[in-house]
Amino acid sequence: MDLSVFLIQLLNSLQYGLLLYLVAMGLTLIFGIMGVINLAHGSFYMIGAYMAYALAPLVGGNFFLTLLVGLVLAVILGYLLEWAFFSFLYDREHLQQVLMTYGLILVFEEVRSLLVGDDVYGVSVPDILSGSIALGDVMTYPVYRLFVSAVCLLLALGMYLVFTRTRLGMMIRAGSVNREMVQSLGIDIKFLYRVVFAAGVAIAAFAGMISAPVSSIYPGMGNQVLIICFVVVVIGGIGSIRGAFFAALLIGLVDTFGKVLLPEASGVLVYVLMALILLWKPNGLFKAG
């Protein structure tokens, strides 16, 4: 592997890592911070991707307007879901959440099938971002992928700041450690959690929407991102915003170079990585916060 190829692969790793972080970011909130074992995370991602496809004709085909409308709908969906299906589960055995979210996966998949059908769909890259940059003599890099990476970096930074620098972030983190205490300080923890949940759903759906132009939209797509998202959150250390970010980049690196250097084992490398990290650091790479 010569230097230029190595550098391009490095860029690929970074780009894939950022995309992974984007997809897993919603889970860092719902699972990492709130502690809800949310198997339906992939469904939220799937819903986002299908919204990018199905809402576009309704808003005149403008991609950015679609994003905005989709985001609003996702927030509403998240808010209602928490109210209807999760608010009564916090006091129960944690594993009940597994059952609940498993049921939700089934329902979301079928509703998707009833509403949009089972075809494979694609969303085209918005014109303004459809260019590409030459890399080396044969390859080009699409601008849209760089745009997604940039958006992801911004989101990551924004989330980090919210959680470390704002009162809201402090309350949320405090709530995840001790609900009763936060409640006794006169903060409406129920409402706060509902908002965090809605934000998690919205970010997951946003990831689905924004990555739709560089991926494809098909039945069962949600299940395929689910496990890797959990891997990201767990390797990073549950509850750690920073940890998830570095974990995603690490996975991007291992996956990209694994496919090239160790092709026979590329399917399993991520899991070997996770096992090794957790055996070395049983609570993930970073502490919560």
Added chain:
Amino acid sequence: MKRLTLSLVTATALFGTTQLMAEDALKVGLMLPASGTYAQLGNAIENGFKLYIEKEGGKLGGRDVEYVKLDDESDPSKATDNINKLIKSDKVDVVVGTVHSGVAAAMAKVAKKTGTLMVVPNAGSKLITGPMCAPNIFRSSFSNWQPGYAMGKVAADKGYKKVVTITWKYGAGEESVGGFKESFEENGGEVVKEMFVPFPNVEFQALLTEIAATKPDAVYTFFAGGGAVKFVKDYKAAGLMNSIPLLGAGFLTDGTLKAQGGDGEGLLTTLHYADSLDNETDKTFRTAYNESFEMKPDVYAVQGYDAAQILSIGLAAVDGDATKTKEIAAAVESAEIDSPRGKFTLSKAHNPIQDIYLREAKGEGNPVISVAAAKLDDPAKGCRM
């Protein structure tokens, strides 16, 4: 309360409430995917199958046709139970299925044992017309090897010397690439690198970079569905489409061109079906399909249609007695099947001996350019019958 519900459910699930049908109706079990990634394919196969039966006045071998549908979920670990349900509980005379190779192989294992008449309307696994072959098992589609083998010759004829292959690490992909490599190297080419992506992973960027660095004369690929859409888009976005020609098994551009948003334009693929074929059967088939279902038929619909046709030929020879599998096999083996894809016959292992077309993607269709391999027979390794 629990006991009551439980026993109600038990009653329906275990004792079966199959209504009694007219005694002479022929029961056809359609074991196809109705949920998950392959649901649309299952739907097309069912449509094609029913279209042919309707054309025949709702009859097979002189008997009225009665359908029993079962969602196979594309889950191989449930396949044996599902086909057992059709055969033993629903008492079907014929089983049609399915898309997923692992499920179809498990079905074939049961059908081989029970002797139930079975037609596979898609799954191209070498197991089915190889070690699993049986007098009562037929395939109306293709073997994974066939389109690959046909494309190997095409690539060599185009003067390509060095080719890289890329596919998912699973049976269908490996068999397709195997077919390609076999004929490409027979004709003087060399497969310089075989790349695999873990199934069903769709992150291709690392390997696309690898392809760009290797600079082969062309790339051969097997992807289907969502993976095919993403691969073609990524290949184009990486700027490789103009410098390194992409060749593929037909599934790369079948039912995926619209989702690829024009990125698949001009791709060369090989398959046993194509658009704008010049034969009357295809024209009438397309018109009828369009009228019945208000959509364009695809290769899966053709495979469903021909599955019905194979059954029709076989059952006509035995007056609808589906248990006479030897006579059915004899009738089908000697028949010429008038398929929309063009006429074909079945091999000893019951796989179509068929023309494989070279097609070029245009708009949302794959019009034929030429016949890449005429009357191509599958090697059917391991079939003892």
Added chain:
Amino acid sequence: MIYKEKGKTLFVGLFFLALALYPLVGGEYSITLVNKIMIYAILALSLELLVGSTGLVCFGQAAFFGIGAYAAILLSPEDGPASVWFLLPACVVLAATYALFVGALSLRTKGVYFIMVTLAFAQMAYYVVHDTSLGGGSDGIYMYFTPGEETWLDLSNPVILYFFTLLFLVWTFVFLAILLRSHLGRALAGIRINEQRMLASGFSTYPYKLAAFVTSGGIAGMAGFLFAVQDGFVNPEMLSWHLSGALLVMIILGGLGHLHGAMIGAFVFVFLQEFFKSAEIFGDFAEHWHLGLGLTIIISVALLPKGLVGLPELVQKRLFGTQAG
């Protein structure tokens, strides 16, 4: 309390009796279906030992199941039936060995991290059978001859296999029930309730957890053997996280912390699928059976905080306004 225990024993006894009598009334297919459910029930029991009794949430149970199943096929000769007395122990030992390896490492972690490490090891096993030619690759591998063919224990005979499976289901249940009342079982319960306190009082919990893990893996391997014998065909999907997840759903649905809950969960979960898939009841809408299944699961979570085993207590409370027992 004693009354409740008696009720439970009576229920389980009647349940096994019903299963034993079932072949008298069931049709050919329903016997094979119930047989398959019993295999899943054994598997669910093996998971219940970890999740419900010890508090170790294992998300990789399918791997031990799959290893048992693959071993049954790979160790069977191609030219004649294998001996049941060789094959079954071999499958159990192989699955338990992998469980020993996985358990020894993964028990260093706790909680959700443990869930993910067990998943990781299961995925490794999955990719070995899926991506290498060892087990026939992604399309799966089949058995040439059913073990015991042409002997008195001919497992290719569905009725013989049915009672063979039932025997192992009863054995597993009784074995686990005794185990949980033993010294080991009390230690496991202690670990579930408060491991910190046990550690603080100088009690080394690791060997107990490992023992439970290996036992569980071995039982799962036995279920795998039975699956391979019944279907004669195995596929990498048997080792996938989808099955591990579905098993968790079964035991939570049934009710954690109760052996009979795991069994009820397995039966109800499969029945619900069969029910919603039934075209006789739902017509063309049966294609969308996931919807009914999903909604039923959601409703059961909402109404049954303790799973299905909590149902009698709940009904009693509603009807008589008192706690049961």
